[in-house]
Amino acid sequence: MLIKKQREILLAIIFGMFIAVSISYLQNITLSVILIIFIGGALLLIRNKVEKALIISILISVFCFSVVLGINTFIYLTLDRIFILLLIVYFFLTTRRYNLTKFEKLFLIFIFSIALPTFIMSMLKDYSLLENSFKKVSLMFIEFFLFLFVLSRVLVKYKPEKFMKQIIFMGALVGVYGIIEFVAQRNFLFDFIIQHGFSYNETYSTSFTWGQVRGNVMRAKATFSHTLEFAGVMSLLIPCTLYFILEEKSKSKKILLSICLGVFLTGVTLAISRSMLVINLFIIIVFLLTTKSISLVKKISIVVIGTLTTFLSIIFLFDFFFPEGASNDQSLGIRSSNLLNGFSLIKENFLFGLGYGYIPPGQVYDNYLFSLFIQSGIIGVISFISAFLYLMFFHFKRINKDINKSNYHLCMFLLVLTFLLLNTAFDAMSFIAVSKIFFLLLATGIAMNEKFEKN
Incomplete structure (x- = not known):
């Protein structure tokens, strides 16, 4: 020491x-x-x-x-x-003593399962794969695995619950900025950066404009590289906000957290992300139906009111989400075409894939699991899903067993579920800010559990 x-x-x-x-x-x-x-x-x-x-x-x-x-x-x-x-x-x-949790071991196996096949495929086909793959795998090891490992242990010494609230508050501030940006139809941060010649990540230079407009309306993306990244971050904060709304005793803090929840849902709506809005509504319904902190009558009332509100919102906001009409919307057609093209690549490289980080030119896959299947084969997909399913079932089993921490385990279960669902809606794992904020929340949640156990 x-x-x-x-x-x-x-x-x-x-x-x-x-x-x-x-x-x-x-x-x-x-x-x-x-x-x-x-x-x-x-x-x-x-x-x-x-x-x-x-x-x-x-x-x-x-x-x-x-x-x-x-x-x-x-x-x-x-x-x-x-x-x-x-x-x-x-x-x-x-620090001198290190012990890995089961999830950390499974996540390490996932990293190894995508690194080794990529090395093999690069030897057999193209050595140029190695540089891009090494960069992606190295970032995953440092920014996800080591970040989770270190932060979850450091936060135990402090007040992880307070830090979780700070994350929610910070997310709400960024969400408010995203709303202001949408209303003004300007991206103030990126306009300032580009006008004054400051540095930005050129990897995302095309996404500063690509995909940001739907129906001649600029979609909210706040401080992030893309609207999907902004909507993904807002979505991850929802389960944690629901948890604190129920657990917080102060009425004023409950109201503040409820406002934060409204900001997150509004942010996803103004990002015009239809799939993520559906995911958020699903997560909220599951949380309300599963929690033991709300009576059955209140649950039914909230679900009925929520369903009616959603139905009316769909009617009034239909043109907002489908500016060209549902029949003329090309998004589903493009995604379907890409998926069909991807299946032929999976058949040819079923076991190991093409190599992590490699996507054939001209192909875009709005689904991380499918993209992972193409890049790392069935081995990569199974190892990825196994790690997160273990984490989900770990908390799911404790929702009914550990009554005092039931809402905490429900929150963590839904946080992981939200992340997995986001990876079916878009390439969430590859959007670095989304993944880092997920692991930031996950590490804080793990530290909270450690704190609970000590007390």
Whole structure:
């Protein structure tokens, strides 16, 4: 275990390097001074509260700067990635004992199951696969596995429930910005970035405009790279918000959380994501019908009112979701055509796939599981589903057994289910912000459970 002075020296070195790289990259005195004042002020305030500072920095940057203001290296090094790396390094320098949970082992098996076949396929067919695949698998290992492993253990020392509420609040702020953006029909953040020549992830340069308009209306996407990414993040926050609405004792906080829930649903609606809106309504209904905190009469009343509201909303918002009419909507036809083309690729590469990270030119698959089948074969799909199904059943079995934590287990079950359903609606696992926020919520939920067990 490092002593306190060694930790402070290490932190000073790491942040010094970060400032130096930032200054040399920005080449702008004003921005550099602001950055130094910000980091210097933060260090003066937190002093030895390194982990807390890094966690809050990750929370802010993953919601606001996951696409912009980064450094072009082997990967696009955004602020959230820098803070995640700092947290991981700090954790392993100050912690000596490591034990993997069953889910973490299963997720590692999944990573191995897509890495090994890709290496084999690249040897047999095309070595150029290796670079892109190595980048994707490395990011998955660091940003998902190590991030989950470290954060879930760090948060146990603090107040994970409070941090979960902070995640919800941060998501609501971004959601409000997305709503304002839709009303104004402008993307203020990306307009500012592009107009002033600041850095953004060029991987998503086409998606800043592609797919953002439906029926001559710009779809909300807030601070993210795409409308689907924005809607996916809003969707992930819904199960956790429902949990706190029921568990919170203060009426004012219940009202605030209910407003947050309304913001998330409105955000998904204004992103004009029909499939995700259906997923959200399904998750809310399952939560209300399953929870033991609401009487049967209230459940029936809420479901009836919700069903009527949804039915009326569909009637009034039909032209909004189908501006060209349901019969002329090309979305379903394009997806069906891509799926049919994909089946022929699956037949030819059923076991190992084409190699993770490789999609034939001109093909787009709005379904991560199907895309994974093409890239990593049946082995990759089974290992992916197995890891998350284990997590779902782990919590599902405890909904009735552990009465005191019934709503918590229901929340975690629905969080994982939401993530799996999102991966059938679009390529959620490949949208980095969606996956990082999922693992952020999952790590916080795991830490909450550990805290429950200790108390």
